[in-house]
Amino acid sequence: MDYVLETNNLTKKYRRYPALNELNMHVPKGAIYGLVGKNGAGKTTLIRLICGLQEPTSGSFTLYLQENGSQSIANARRRMGAVVETPSIFLNMTAEDNLKQQSMILGLPSYEGIPELLKLVGLENTGKKKARNFSLGMKQRLGIAVALVGDPDFLMLDEPINGLDPQGIVEMRELILKLNRERQVTVLISSHILDELSRLATHYGILDNGRMVLELSAAELESKFRSCVCMEVSDTAVLARVLDSMNVEYKILTATTANVFAKTNVTRLAAALEQEGCEILSMREKDESLESFFLSLVGGGDHA
Ligand code: ATP
Numbered sequence: 001m002d003y004v005l006e007t008n009n010l011t012k013k014y015r016r017y018p019a020l021n022e023l024n025m026h027v028p029k030g031a032i033y034g035l036v037g038k039n040g041a042g043k044t045t046l047i048r049l050i051c052g053l054q055e056p057t058s059g060s061f062t063l064y065l066q067e068n069g070s071q072s073i074a075n076a077r078r079r080m081g082a083v084v085e086t087p088s089i090f091l092n093m094t095a096e097d098n099l100k101q102q103s104m105i106l107g108l109p110s111y112e113g114i115p116e117l118l119k120l121v122g123l124e125n126t127g128k129k130k131a132r133n134f135s136l137g138m139k140q141r142l143g144i145a146v147a148l149v150g151d152p153d154f155l156m157l158d159e160p161i162n163g164l165d166p167q168g169i170v171e172m173r174e175l176i177l178k179l180n181r182e183r184q185v186t187v188l189i190s191s192h193i194l195d196e197l198s199r200l201a202t203h204y205g206i207l208d209n210g211r212m213v214l215e216l217s218a219a220e221l222e223s224k225f226r227s228c229v230c231m232e233v234s235d236t237a238v239l240a241r242v243l244d245s246m247n248v249e250y251k252i253l254t255a256t257t258a259n260v261f262a263k264t265n266v267t268r269l270a271a272a273l274e275q276e277g278c279e280i281l282s283m284r285e286k287d288e289s290l291e292s293f294f295l296s297l298v299g300g301g302d303h304a
Contacts, residue, residue, distance in 0.1 A: 002029040004154050004186045005050065009059035012045050012210075019045040021210035022059060027154075027188055027203070032180050034197035035190040037207030038298060043190035044085060046207075047158050051082050063154075081152035083160065087143020091132035095123045095142050098131060102149040113151070121145040121175060137168030141175060148179075155179065156188045161196060173200055194294040208298040224293065228286045229260045238278035242269065256281070 005027040012020040020042045027033045037043050048054045050061065052073070061068050066076040089098050099114045118124040121141040126134070131142055140160055147155060157176070161169050177200055179185040191197050197204070204221060206213045233239045236252045243250045246269065249261040270280060 001026075003027060003062075004029050004031075005061065005063055005188070007046075007059065007061040010046070010049065010056055010061055011058045012042075012049060012054065013057040018057075018210050020049070020056075023207075023210065023212050025205045025212055025215060027186065029186055030180075030184060031186055031203045032176065032201050033186070033188045034194070034201030034204045035188060035207060036192065036194050036197060036204060036294060037190070038192055041192075041207040041298075042210040043207060044158055045210075047082060047084050047156050047188075047190065050080075050156065051084060052077060053084070078150060079152050080154045080156065081144075081147030081150065082156040082158075083140070083143040083147050084156070084158045087139055087146065089131050089139060089142050089146055092130055094128055094130060095126045095134075095138075095145070098142060098146055099149055102146045106150050108149070113149075117145050117148055120148070120178070122171060135168065137164050137171055140164065140168070140172060144175065153184065154186045154188070156190075158190050159192070160189060161191065161193075169196070176200055194290045198290050206294065206297055213297050221290075229264065230257065230284045230286050231260055232257050232281040232283075233273065234279040234281065238276045239273065242272045242276060242278070246272070259286070 003026050005025070007023050007025045009022040009024065010020055011018060011022055023042070023046065035043050035046070045054070049056055049068075050063065056068065063073060063076040064079060066072040090101060093101065095118055096114060099117060100111055103111055103114070115124065118126075121144055123138060123142060123145065126138070131139060134142065144155070144157070144160070160176070161172050164172060176187055176189065180187055189197065189201070194204075198218075198221070202218050203215070204218070205215045231239065233256060236255055236258045239258055240250065240252060243260065246264070248264055251259045251261075253259060266283070273280060
């Protein structure tokens with residue numbers, strides 16, 4: 001697999017405290033990689049190291065196969081954009097002027113792409129309005145537009161939905177999906193909310209106390225959340241026979257209750273049970289939430 005970013009025992013210590021502790025992570029090309037961790041897990045530190053805002057204490061990383069510390073890392077960083085902590089925008093400027101300013105900073109020869117970029121982030125109608133008068137969601141989207149000025153193919157966003165209202169969250173989600181699907185931008189998003197990431201991530205890295213607890217794809221995560229229906233019937237012995245014949249996994253709990261795994265065809269199951277003289281008394285979908293799965297990996301306590 002092609003990785004845009006790979007870290008190898010990456011460690012960052014503040015005095016003796018390891019904010020990142022021998023971290024190994026792999027961001028595949030084309031992914032929306034959700035970096036999940038509670039406050040203080042080390043998400044911002046990781047993004048700062050990749051951006052070159054801080055140096056690792058030990059370990060290494062490669063960005064587009066270029067090792068940190070090598071001369072070519074600067075070229076690799078040109079292919080990357082990032083919004084770390086607060087978006088780097090000038091509040092006394094309009095959205096358009098912010099993008100012009102960034103073009104100048106990067107030494108780009110023209111402002112040609114700016115109208116398209118404003119449209120992409122939904123700020124094409126903001127005219128003379130200064131960024132200080134934007135909503136938080138608009139500021140975040142302007143921050144992303146600024147990060148996109150050099151036309152990067154890898155974007156890192158640190159907690160992009162923090163503090164956004166529901167409408168802002170939807171807009172941010174749509175923008176990230178659009179960038180990934182239409183512009184083939186690989187995106188790394190850090191968040192402390194696994195549920196929100198689950199609406200868009202294709203891969204996950206779960207970070208706790210500076211360590212990678214688990215890396216997995218969305219498909220792998222989904223398979224861990226096979227749906228489970230708790231059934232109450234007049235006789236679970238009959239239910240077991242019928243489910244065996246349908247090749248469905250189950251777990252008998254009592255003489256009248258059982259958990260049935262996998263998506264079953266309820267009509268077919270009900271008809272088969274009726275034929276065997278077994279009555280369905282109740283059926284209830286049980287869904288372990290992503291959040292409780294996350295907490296089972298990183299523990300419920302706060303160690304920020
Ligand atoms: P949050 O979402 O709260 O920002 P995070 O996962 O991004 O959390 P980091 O900001 O990377 O976490 O911080 C990781 C740990 O390193 C925390 O315990 C933090 O207190 C500590 N830390 C971060 N920056 C510094 C610093 N400059 N000096 C000392 N300790 C720091």
